[in-house]
Amino acid sequence: MRASEEACGIGNSVDNICRLSPDLLAEACLHILIYLQGQGRGVDSAEISDRFQSAGVRVEHEALQSIIRFLLLTFRSAGKSNISGDELVSRLEDGSSKWPKASLQVLHRLWTEHGASVHAQQDVQAILSIGQLVDMQWKLSMAVSSDTCRSLNSPYVCLLLKVVEPSGHICQRSFEMTIPQFQNFHKQFKEMAAVMETV
Numbered sequence: 001m002r003a004s005e006e007a008c009g010i011g012n013s014v015d016n017i018c019r020l021s022p023d024l025l026a027e028a029c030l031h032i033l034i035y036l037q038g039q040g041r042g043v044d045s046a047e048i049s050d051r052f053q054s055a056g057v058r059v060e061h062e063a064l065q066s067i068i069r070f071l072l073l074t075f076r077s078a079g080k081s082n083i084s085g086d087e088l089v090s091r092l093e094d095g096s097s098k099w100p101k102a103s104l105q106v107l108h109r110l111w112t113e114h115g116a117s118v119h120a121q122q123d124v125q126a127i128l129s130i131g132q133l134v135d136m137q138w139k140l141s142m143a144v145s146s147d148t149c150r151s152l153n154s155p156y157v158c159l160l161l162k163v164v165e166p167s168g169h170i171c172q173r174s175f176e177m178t179i180p181q182f183q184n185f186h187k188q189f190k191e192m193a194a195v196m197e198t199v
Contacts (some may be wrong), residue, residue, distance in 0.1 A: 013070035014096045016063045022102045024055055029110050030072050036079060037117045038124070043068055074144045078111060079118035131163035134170070138182075157182040 015026060028048050034040045045068055052059050061066070078088050085108040092099055092107065137160045143152045161173045161183075177185060 005038070009097065012063075013066045014098045016059065016067050017070070017103060018098060018100055020057065020067075020103075021051075021055070022106045024052060024057060025103055026106050026110060027051055028067065029071060029075075029107065032068065032075055033110060033114045035117060036072070036075055036121060037114065038121045043072065045158060074107075075111070076122070078115060079122040082119045083115075084102060085109070085115065092171075131165045131171075133161060134164050135162035136160070155179055159185075 020028070031040070031043055031048055035043050045064055048068070049059065049061075049064055074088075074092070078091075081087075083091070087141050088111045089108050090106050092104065123187070139158050141156055141158055143154045143156055145152055147171075155178075157177050157179065159175055159177065162170055163173060
């Protein structure tokens with residue numbers, strides 16, 4: 001085994017992939033490629049596991065996760081680099097000497113068919129690499145005084161947003177708005193939601 005294989009755990013992932021028939025490997029790859037093309041909400045490891053079991057292939061949970069992670073990273077990296085099927089196979093062979101020819105042929109064929117779409121989706125994601133709102137909480141409060149004014153008696157809304165950044169890190173943002181500002185914010189949010197439903 002090459003030193004780089006041991007350091008990255010590539011050898012174990014390749015070993016697990018080598019246990020799959022070309023048809024099962026193709027099915028697993030298609031799940032991942034559909035997701036990377038923006039046509040799926042995610043990679044359903046339970047569905048892949050069920051398919052493996054119905055074909056008589058037992059794969060432990062950790063091994064399945066290793067296969068999925070390896071294929072996701074491989075296709076995502078290939079999409080960002082916009083490489084051809086031949087270049088993909090060459091990189092895989094450079095990373096490990098264990099690849100069976102049938103597995104490499106499956107990966108080459110699927111990447112040749114779907115690589116351009118994955119690359120296009122990667123470009124779109126790079127342009128739109130903004131955080132994703134996962135939670136929003138708000139509360140109505142009353143400011144009764146401040147450093148500059150003894151008697152405010154002014155209502156305000158405090159917002160707390162939880163956002164997943166493109167790196168995967170969840171951060172919190174909080175801010176305060178007057179009632180008219182909050183009403184305008186609410187109106188704009190409703191307009192955005194209506195536009196999003198038409199896409």
